Amino acid sequence: MSEHHSHKSQRSGWLRAAVLGANDGIVSTASLIIGVSAADSSREAILLAGVAGLVAGALSMAAGEYVSVSSQADVEQADLALERRSLKHNREWETQELASIYRQRGLEPKLADEVARQLMDHDALEAHARDEIGITDVSRAQPLVAALSSAAMFTIGAGVPLLVTALVPLSQIIVAVSAVCLLLLVMLGVAAAIAGGASPWRGGLRVLVWGALAMGLSAVVGRLFGVVV
Structure with a gap:
């Protein structure tokens, strides 16, 4: 019986944006408060x-x-335009280039030539985008999606310390915000690590240390100077 397994790398794009947005929202807003x-x-x-x-x-x-992602998209489009022109004027050379890539990956020369020709006949630009440039549908840059998702996750993360601030007594805000947000950061780090197939302890400890450092320094600044700088 074959064993089914799923890879984690396909999650890297959305996982990075979600974790970065939520983490920044929690840490920056909690530190400010x-x-x-x-x-x-x-x-x-x-x-x-x-x-x-x-x-x-x-x-x-x-x-x-x-x-950032728009810049990445611009680079991708420029590479695809260059590849499209080369396919139009130097198709045979591009076929040999594709076959060379497959030979370097371990295919026998005759099989590499056959695979390259079949893929060229099916969709030449897609084959070169994927195997020569490294652009796939999963990794393709989407500026608007990245912007909206980051802003949404930041807002969700920032809403937590604000909610705690509104609910607890004034004298307990620092302790309550610190405790709740550090706990949430650890949970976020552990969840992200598990989703990415990494060590949950390392992921949780990483965000805990940096979150505690940011909040601690903010408290010191507020206490010493009476303002947030």
């Missing part, structure tokens, strides 16, 4: 700072992802 709270501010000022951080952070994430 803790810093303002440490400066002995009112609940209204703390919530205002948190909401402002959420809006600015979500828009910044969206803009950053859109610009």
Whole structure:
């Protein structure tokens, strides 16, 4: 009986965006709230700072992802345009180039030539995009999707410390926000590691350490200077 198994690498794109957005939302907003709270501010000022951080952070994430992924998309389109021209004017040379790639991957020369010709006849541009350039439907850049997903995950993550701030007594905001957000960060790191097939302990510890460091430094700044800088 054959054993079925699924690969994790196909999840890397959406997993990276989801984890990065949620992690940034939690850490940045929680750190902002803790810093303002440490400066002995009112609940209204703390919530205002948190909401402002959420809006600015979500828009910044969206803009950053859109610009970054758009640049990747531009490079992909330029490569595909170059390949399309070469296929039009140098088809036989492109066929041999494709066969050479398959020989390097372990196919016998005759089989590599046959595979290259069949794939060229089926969809030459797709074959070269996949095997020469490394562009597939799964990895293809999608700027708008990346921007919206990052902004959405940031908003969800940032909503947690804001909700805690609104519900707990003013004197307990720092402790409550820190505890809830650090626990959530660990859960997020563990879940991401499991989804990616990595060590859950390493994933959880990684986000715990950096999250605690960010929140701790924000509290120190707020306590020393009375403002968040």
